[in-house]
Amino acid sequence: MSDDRLPDPTQGLADLHGLWRIRVLEEKVRDLRLSGEIAGSVHLAIGQEAGPVGVCTELTEADALFATYRGHGWALARGVPADAMLAELAGRTTGLNGGRGGSAYFTAPRYGFHGENSIVGAGAPIAVGAALAGKHDGSGRIAVTVFGDGALNQGATHEALNFAAAFKLGVVFVCENNLYSELTPIADMVAEPELYKRAAAYGMAGERLDGNDPSAVRDAARRALERARAGQGPTLLELMTQRLVGHYIGDAEQYRPAGEVERAKQTEPIVRLRAALAAEGVPDTDLDDCENGAREEIEQAAAAALAAPIADGATAKEHIYA
Amino acid sequence: MPEATTMATTGAPAGLNLRYGEAINAGLVRLLTELPETLVYGEDVAKPGGVFGVTRGLRRRFGDRVFDTPISEAAILGSAVGAALMGLRPIVEIMWADFSLVALDQLVNQAANARYVSRGEAPAPIVVRTQQGNAPGACAQHSQSLEALFLHVPGLRVVMPWTAQDGYDALLAAGYSDDPVIVIENRTLYAGEKTEVRIDGPPRPAGWTTVRRPGRDATVVTWGAITARVLAAADRLVADGIDLEVVELTWLNPLDLTEVLGSLGRTGRLAVVHEANVTGGFGAEVLARVAESGVPLSTAPVRIGTPDSRIPAAPSLAEALVPSVDRIAAQLTKLVQEKP
Numbered sequence: 001m002s003d004d005r006l007p008d009p010t011q012g013l014a015d016l017h018g019l020w021r022i023r024v025l026e027e028k029v030r031d032l033r034l035s036g037e038i039a040g041s042v043h044l045a046i047g048q049e050a051g052p053v054g055v056c057t058e059l060t061e062a063d064a065l066f067a068t069y070r071g072h073g074w075a076l077a078r079g080v081p082a083d084a085m086l087a088e089l090a091g092r093t094t095g096l097n098g099g100r101g102g103s104a105y106f107t108a109p110r111y112g113f114h115g116e117n118s119i120v121g122a123g124a125p126i127a128v129g130a131a132l133a134g135k136h137d138g139s140g141r142i143a144v145t146v147f148g149d150g151a152l153n154q155g156a157t158h159e160a161l162n163f164a165a166a167f168k169l170g171v172v173f174v175c176e177n178n179l180y181s182e183l184t185p186i187a188d189m190v191a192e193p194e195l196y197k198r199a200a201a202y203g204m205a206g207e208r209l210d211g212n213d214p215s216a217v218r219d220a221a222r223r224a225l226e227r228a229r230a231g232q233g234p235t236l237l238e239l240m241t242q243r244l245v246g247h248y249i250g251d252a253e254q255y256r257p258a259g260e261v262e263r264a265k266q267t268e269p270i271v272r273l274r275a276a277l278a279a280e281g282v283p284d285t286d287l288d289d290c291e292n293g294a295r296e297e298i299e300q301a302a303a304a305a306l307a308a309p310i311a312d313g314a315t316a317k318e319h320i321y322a
Numbered sequence: 323m324p325e326a327t328t329m330a331t332t333g334a335p336a337g338l339n340l341r342y343g344e345a346i347n348a349g350l351v352r353l354l355t356e357l358p359e360t361l362v363y364g365e366d367v368a369k370p371g372g373v374f375g376v377t378r379g380l381r382r383r384f385g386d387r388v389f390d391t392p393i394s395e396a397a398i399l400g401s402a403v404g405a406a407l408m409g410l411r412p413i414v415e416i417m418w419a420d421f422s423l424v425a426l427d428q429l430v431n432q433a434a435n436a437r438y439v440s441r442g443e444a445p446a447p448i449v450v451r452t453q454q455g456n457a458p459g460a461c462a463q464h465s466q467s468l469e470a471l472f473l474h475v476p477g478l479r480v481v482m483p484w485t486a487q488d489g490y491d492a493l494l495a496a497g498y499s500d501d502p503v504i505v506i507e508n509r510t511l512y513a514g515e516k517t518e519v520r521i522d523g524p525p526r527p528a529g530w531t532t533v534r535r536p537g538r539d540a541t542v543v544t545w546g547a548i549t550a551r552v553l554a555a556a557d558r559l560v561a562d563g564i565d566l567e568v569v570e571l572t573w574l575n576p577l578d579l580t581e582v583l584g585s586l587g588r589t590g591r592l593a594v595v596h597e598a599n600v601t602g603g604f605g606a607e608v609l610a611r612v613a614e615s616g617v618p619l620s621t622a623p624v625r626i627g628t629p630d631s632r633i634p635a636a637p638s639l640a641e642a643l644v645p646s647v648d649r650i651a652a653q654l655t656k657l658v659q660e661k662p
Contacts, residue, residue: 064408100439109444114407119431125397126432129404129412136361136387136410143404156427159397166392319441320476321576322500 007215012277013286015214018053019270020294022073025082028298029072029089029103033249037306038089042103045073047212047244050269051176052077054217055144058225064114064130066123066145069104070176071116074146080108082301092308099311100319121147121154124173128160131169131228142170142228144221150181152195161236165202170228172221173236176211178243183255196238204234211239212269244268340519343376343512345486346451348521349493350377350413354384357411357497362388364398364415364451373417374453374512395421399428399450406446406502407436413497419454419468419506426471433502434477449496453507455547455597456644458637465633465640467546467598472504473574473607479503479528480575482546484511486519488572491526498525508547529576533585537567539658540591543582543608545571548597548645555651564658574604582608583617590620593657595650600627620662626653 007015026046032038045052048070056077059065067074075085080096088095089103096108107115114130117123127145134141151157152175164171175195179186187193199206205227210216217239224235242264246253253261265271274287340348353360362368362380368390371378380388391398395416402412416422422429429450436446456465472480479501483492489507496503534549535556544552549570556566567585571577586592592612594605605625612623628643 064404066404097439098441100441105435105439107440107444109407109440114404114444115439117432119427122400122427122432125400125428126404126407128397129401129406130408131404132361132401133405133408133410136405137359137408139408141408156396156400156425159392159394160400162392163394163397163401167389319438321479322437322442322445322447 007273007276007280009277009280009282011215012273013282013290015053016270016273016277016287016290017293018077019049019214019273020291021297022049022052022076023270024291024294024298025072025076028086028302030249032086032090032302038103039091040102042089042249043070043247044245044249045070045243047264047268048176048178048241049073050212050214050217051146051174051239051241054214055174055221058218058221059112059144061112062139062141063112064127064141064143065112066114066127066130066143067116068120068123068147068151069116069118070148071146072103075106075108075111075113075116078111078113080111080113082298083304084108086302086305087308090305091311092305093311094305094308095311098315121151121157123147124151124157124160125163128164128169128171131164131171132167134170140229142172142225144172144174146174146176148181149175149177149179149186149195150189151175152198153181153189161198161202161204161234164234165204168231168233170231171234172224172228173234175236175238176241177238178241180243180247182247183251196236199236204236206236206238208238208240211241212267212272214269214273242268337518337520339516340486341512341516342486342489342514343374345490345519346376346493346507347378347380348519349490349497350380351383352494352521353413353497354380354387359410360387360497361405361410361412363391363412365391365393365417367415372415374509376512377415395425396428399425400432402448402450403428403432403436403446406448407444411447411449411497413449413451416450416452418464419452420463420466422450422452422468429472429478429502430475434475437501438477445500446502447500448502449493450502450504451493451507452504453509455508455510456633456640457510458640459635460633461635462633467596467628469506469574470598470602470604473604477502478575479573480506481528481573482506483572484508484546484549484570486514486517490519490521492572494525495528499528506546511547529573529578531572531578531581532570533567533581534570535566535568537565538589539565540567540593540654541582541585541589542566542568542593542595542654543571544568544595545574546597548595551645551647551650552595554647555654558647558651559655562655564655566654579608579611579615583612583615586612586617586619590618590662591657592619592623593626593654594623595626595645597644598627599630600625601630603627621657621660624653624657626650
């Protein structure tokens with residue numbers, strides 16, 4: 001854990017703003033889901049914001065990011081506009097995919113965000129292909145694929161890890177270990193709960209780190225990306241984090257021990273970074289601005305999203321084939 | 323594959339005498355030559371040249387654009403999707419169609435959705451070459467005819483070439499297609515007779531069908547390797563005064579039934595013959611579309627296929643299930659002799 005390290009105040013404030021953007025976006029998504037503007041299954045990343053904030057600053061335009069159904073924060077950190085994302089979730093014509101993707105399966109390739117995925121583990125082999133393409137098209141593209149702890153028990157993820165390692169492809173595998181595979185503790189589903197150790201068996205670098213600290217994530221991402229760009233192959237990063245909400249909106253969370261979420265709230269990314277910056281003497285007004293700026297952005301984005309027309313059913317059969 | 327090499331060194335002669343497998347190889351050579359964004363990979367395809375020899379010589383000629391992979395169908399298909407999202411056109415091999423079942427997610431949930439969800443911004447134009455069907459001694463996990471599974475999935479294209487020319491043309495069309503295409507070959511055809519294959523034409527638009535035999539008594543619709551048995555049955559029935567029209571659907575998606583419906587307008591009798599088992603087979607779709615078209619039939623249509631059984635290894639057992647020339651001929655005779 002890197003709690004003791006002092007954050008650089010400028011980067012720290014940028015990170016705090018980044019964390020708040022995701023937090024506020026997710027709170028808005030929750031409100032819109034509960035009010036019925038958003039339909040269907042929604043998976044929030046509240047508590048898990050440090051991963052995207054730490055990783056995405058290290059990506060170049062050519063790099064390709066692949067996420068999961070808990071991917072709103074990754075998309076936002078990658079540069080996908082909040083209004084188009086919220087419009088997508090709310091089934092509007094102006095949505096990233098005109099309402100075809102929804103909360104759990106949208107894609108925004110023009111922003112280097114090559115999709116959420118609603119199938120656990122399925123994004124890993126696809127990211128491997130993006131890196132493979134990077135080897136052949138001269139782009140130098142690195143692919144980053146994000147998945148949860150549960151995805152490491154999927155065959156497709158195993159195949160992807162081995163395939164990438166065997167061919168030394170430029171892939172960074174980012175496992176967000178929030179301790180639960182959906183509703184079941186990952187510790188009950190593996191004999192070795194330190195998941196990053198699997199990397200050694202694939203012959204790749206592996207690292208477990210504090211996934212609630214954006215700078216720790218950034219440092220690890222930088223090391224992994226440098227390795228990948230140098231042709232030294234893939235890395236498996238295990239980001240230790242916790243979600244402060246259910247697996248999906250409506251999850252009653254009876255499976256979580258009493259006090260677990262309350263304890264997690266003491267070490268969640270925003271609380272920690274704000275306290276660290278305050279301890280360094282960063283004024284409260286600067287700290288508050290991080291939240292206020294994010295709230296203003298997301299409010300405007302939501303208003304714009306909801307003002308757009310509902311996706312037209314007459315277009316539903318378009319784009320099945322070329 | 324000396325013919326393919328000849329083409330490579332002398333520029334494209336109009337026609338070559340090629341076996342089915344050699345024609346597929348020639349198609350791959352052409353795609354790798356014309357489209358720098360193509361890759362060819364799969365299990366044992368590069369240095370070994372493929373378990374059936376179809377990809378022989380490609381590695382030597384095209385270097386690391388042709389490579390062997392781990393035995394990892396999900397990684398093969400998934401990486402193809404990912405590479406295609408980035409603008410490449412990967413051509414991957416799934417050694418046996420039966421093996422695609424361990425990685426259907428990447429075809430159904432991933433490849434088939436890419437264009438739709440992104441509204442054409444990030445399609446996944448992959449080519450999946452595979453081969454299927456029964457051959458003597460093949461076990462239940464190496465014998466299935468699975469086209470109907472793929473055909474149920476909007477977003478995928480499916481072609482089942484039977485001749486060497488169609489093998490070449492199908493592969494070429496698939497390589498140039500902007501949709502994911504599954505090219506289903508048949509290993510019993512690879513080492514068949516050499517026939518003249520034209521390799522200098524432009525890619526044919528997907529969706530062609532071929533009238534293999536004109537006739538007036540009934541329309542027999544078929545596809546894939548069993549077309550040979552259907553034609554043999556039709557030839558045999560000439561002696562009985564039965565004259566069958568055989569229409570081969572090379573492409574099952576896109577499906578063009580214009581030829582079939584026109585034929586039925588003349589014959590009024592329909593049989594569909596496929597190697598796949600009958601229930602849920604694509605023959606059911608053909609019958610349904612004919613019914614919907616309103617073309618009047620003078621007798622009830624028939625589906626001829628493998629019964630709904632698992633496929634046994636022993637040749638004597640498999641032969642009892644997969645439609646033989648005898649069985650096809652008998653059922654077609656019955657169809658034609660049925661009173662309207």
